[in-house]
Amino acid sequence: MNKKLTIVDILKMKEAGEKITMLTAYDASFASLLDDAGIDMLLVGDSLGMVLLGYDSTVPVTMNEMIHHSKAVKKGVRRSLLVGDMPFMSYQSSIREAILNAGRFLKEAGCDAVKLEGGLEVCDTVHALVKAGIPVVGHIGLTPQTASQLGGYKLQGKDVESARKLVDAALGLECAGAFSLVLECVPDKVAEAITQSIAIPTIGIGAGPACDGQVLVSHDLVGMFEKFIPSFVKTYVNLAPQIRKAVETYRDEVKSSSFPDADHSFATQLEVKDILEKKQ
Numbered sequence: 337m338n339k340k341l342t343i344v345d346i347l348k349m350k351e352a353g354e355k356i357t358m359l360t361a362y363d364a365s366f367a368s369l370l371d372d373a374g375i376d377m378l379l380v381g382d383s384l385g386m387v388l389l390g391y392d393s394t395v396p397v398t399m400n401e402m403i404h405h406s407k408a409v410k411k412g413v414r415r416s417l418l419v420g421d422m423p424f425m426s427y428q429s430s431i432r433e434a435i436l437n438a439g440r441f442l443k444e445a446g447c448d449a450v451k452l453e454g455g456l457e458v459c460d461t462v463h464a465l466v467k468a469g470i471p472v473v474g475h476i477g478l479t480p481q482t483a484s485q486l487g488g489y490k491l492q493g494k495d496v497e498s499a500r501k502l503v504d505a506a507l508g509l510e511c512a513g514a515f516s517l518v519l520e521c522v523p524d525k526v527a528e529a530i531t532q533s534i535a536i537p538t539i540g541i542g543a544g545p546a547c548d549g550q551v552l553v554s555h556d557l558v559g560m561f562e563k564f565i566p567s568f569v570k571t572y573v574n575l576a577p578q579i580r581k582a583v584e585t586y587r588d589e590v591k592s593s594s595f596p597d598a599d600h601s602f603a604t605q606l607e608v609k610d611i612l613e614k615k616q
């Protein structure tokens with residue numbers, strides 16, 4: 337269970353019909369919980385911009401922010417395959433820029449792979465990254481970095497024509513060398529068609545059960561991000577009200593001087609008057 341997973345292990349899971357589990361992680365302690373629980377792939381998602389940093393979208397997230405969090409996550413990982421998410425404008429302006437930025441995830445943060453959003457338009461970039469020795473996860477369907485071009489955070493591939501475009505994009509990304517593909521917010525049958533069309537694993541989020549694996553934003557799974565909860569999210573535990581309650585109890589106990597009590601203090605034989613007494 338503790339052997340570090342490689343890309344070959346992830347590919348073998350599809351071949352063997354074993355579902356792949358992926359979750360987002362943004363810090364060492366959360367990453368270590370997810371890793372201990374046997375999650376196969378951890379994604380340092382640019383969703384951290386919204387979940388952790390309070391931005392309204394993922395667009396403002398910078399490379400330095402991604403590297404900072406990826407380094408922290410790496411410290412909590414023993415077994416999971418670690419994927420760093422390339423933020424908006426870190427791979428669009430040129431292939432050279434894309435290679436240099438993707439390389440930082442591997443060299444500085446210790447990630448195993450990078451993820452980037454886009455279809456046929458990013459295939460040349462994906463090909464160049466793979467040629468440079470950087471494993472790539474693709475991401476099609478709803479691509480949050482360009483959500484405004486897509487008309488907002490909406491279901492993609494709703495008609496046959498747009499669904500076929502997604503299949504073409506998936507085939508293009510596979511051909512370019514991506515080793516797996518995130519499918520976000522697409523109808524279940526479209527995800528099934530894509531999953532059947534390519535040999536690399538599909539990892540769905542809001543894409544139904546036919547995908548080879550599933551990914552969720554961890555803070556959604558544990559009910560810690562209340563600003564926006566997509567309908568496809570399953571909240572396995574609702575921590576936000578529990579955290580609020582715990583913090584209110586702490587506040588009340590401090591205000592009423594019932595915390596800290598003797599059990600949470602260091603007792604000593606010293607007397608206050610002896611400490612305060614002036615030396616002669």
Ligand code: KIV
Nearest residue numbers: 360381382383518551
């Ligand atoms: O940034 C992110 O968390 C993602 C996942 C939702 C796939 O891209």
